[in-house]
Amino acid sequence: MLKKKLFTGICLLSLLSGCVLDDLHDCPGHPDKPVPPNPPEETTQFLYFRYTGDGDTDLLTERISCVDMYVFDSGERLVSTLEIDAEALRARHGVSIDLPAGNYTVVCLGNAGERTQVSDLTTCDLHMMFFAHPGYFMNDESMLTGNDPLYHGDLRFRVEDGKSLKDTVDFNSSHLKVYVEVKGYGTTEYGKDGGEPDIRLHNMPCRVFFDNRICPQRRTYHPEVGREGAQDMYVGKLCTFRLDGNHPAEIALYSGAGTEPFYTVDVTDFLKRHPEVDITKQEAELSMRIEFRERNANVTITVPQWGVEDVYPDVGFE
Numbered sequence: 001m002l003k004k005k006l007f008t009g010i011c012l013l014s015l016l017s018g019c020v021l022d023d024l025h026d027c028p029g030h031p032d033k034p035v036p037p038n039p040p041e042e043t044t045q046f047l048y049f050r051y052t053g054d055g056d057t058d059l060l061t062e063r064i065s066c067v068d069m070y071v072f073d074s075g076e077r078l079v080s081t082l083e084i085d086a087e088a089l090r091a092r093h094g095v096s097i098d099l100p101a102g103n104y105t106v107v108c109l110g111n112a113g114e115r116t117q118v119s120d121l122t123t124c125d126l127h128m129m130f131f132a133h134p135g136y137f138m139n140d141e142s143m144l145t146g147n148d149p150l151y152h153g154d155l156r157f158r159v160e161d162g163k164s165l166k167d168t169v170d171f172n173s174s175h176l177k178v179y180v181e182v183k184g185y186g187t188t189e190y191g192k193d194g195g196e197p198d199i200r201l202h203n204m205p206c207r208v209f210f211d212n213r214i215c216p217q218r219r220t221y222h223p224e225v226g227r228e229g230a231q232d233m234y235v236g237k238l239c240t241f242r243l244d245g246n247h248p249a250e251i252a253l254y255s256g257a258g259t260e261p262f263y264t265v266d267v268t269d270f271l272k273r274h275p276e277v278d279i280t281k282q283e284a285e286l287s288m289r290i291e292f293r294e295r296n297a298n299v300t301i302t303v304p305q306w307g308v309e310d311v312y313p314d315v316g317f318e
Contacts (some may be wrong), residue, residue: 048094051171064110110151132207146238184292190255199236
């Protein structure tokens with residue numbers, strides 16, 4: 001009987017020692033041990049970029065070398081500006097963001113360089129914000145030698161507390177490639193002095209709103225003109241903004257000293273005559289050859305064969 005009591009006492013002493021040495025919450029009369037909160041799940045905010053052109057294949061890094069991204073809150077106030085360079089674009093095809101809960105709009109410009117400038121972004125009105133050539137802001141048409149080969153993307157999305165966000169910004173082309181060949185200029189009375197023709201594009205769009213709408217304002221572009229080797233062939237090439245019904249574009253040829261054009265081409269009429277030139281495509285190009293023969297008596301307006309076949313020469317539009 002004494003051994004039984006002694007054994008019971010040793011067991012109670014061991015139990016009390018366990019309460020002291022370990023956690024008092026395990027002891028009788030103490031509250032339950034509080035359960036720690038679950039660690040917060042890692043949240044991610046990531047916007048992918050995509051450009052499929054006129055097909056289904058993603059051509060993002062083939063056509064776009066950098067992206068400027070502007071982030072606006074629900075009041076259309078600019079809250080962030082990000083620049084994604086070529087290396088980051090190739091590596092991630094998008095960008096991580098870190099925004100508090102709320103509704104947002106992002107506007108992205110692909111390939112914006114020295115020939116692109118944005119308007120005042122503090123107006124809190126996205127419908128009035130726009131981008132244009134710096135020459136537009138300086139009111140100097142002589143600077144309008146061409147635009148950057150721009151692409152535009154925008155997206156509206158909502159960020160919620162504690163939730164991840166993954167969405168995609170789809171890009172669309174905001175530019176038109178223009179390629180004008182002038183052949184036989186030396187046979188004309190205007191080219192007999194050996195000078196170069198001056199190619200101008202009248203009634204062209206000069207700015208684009210942040211929602212990719214073409215502004216109805218018009219300006220004249222002055223592409224740089226170069227001679228093709230020893231041929232009597234001159235070429236003007238540039239990127240412009242895309243054409244719409246508000247811009248009756250005209251390609252005009254001037255002599256070196258002339259103040260009035262000696263020959264003009266109505267672009268709308270040219271497109272009607274040449275339905276193979278489709279400027280509604282994403283990767284659109286307006287290509288034409290103006291050829292003079294026999295001192296202006298015979299002028300033909302055609303589409304260069306490489307333009308018809310969609311096989312382009314080594315032409316740089318950037």
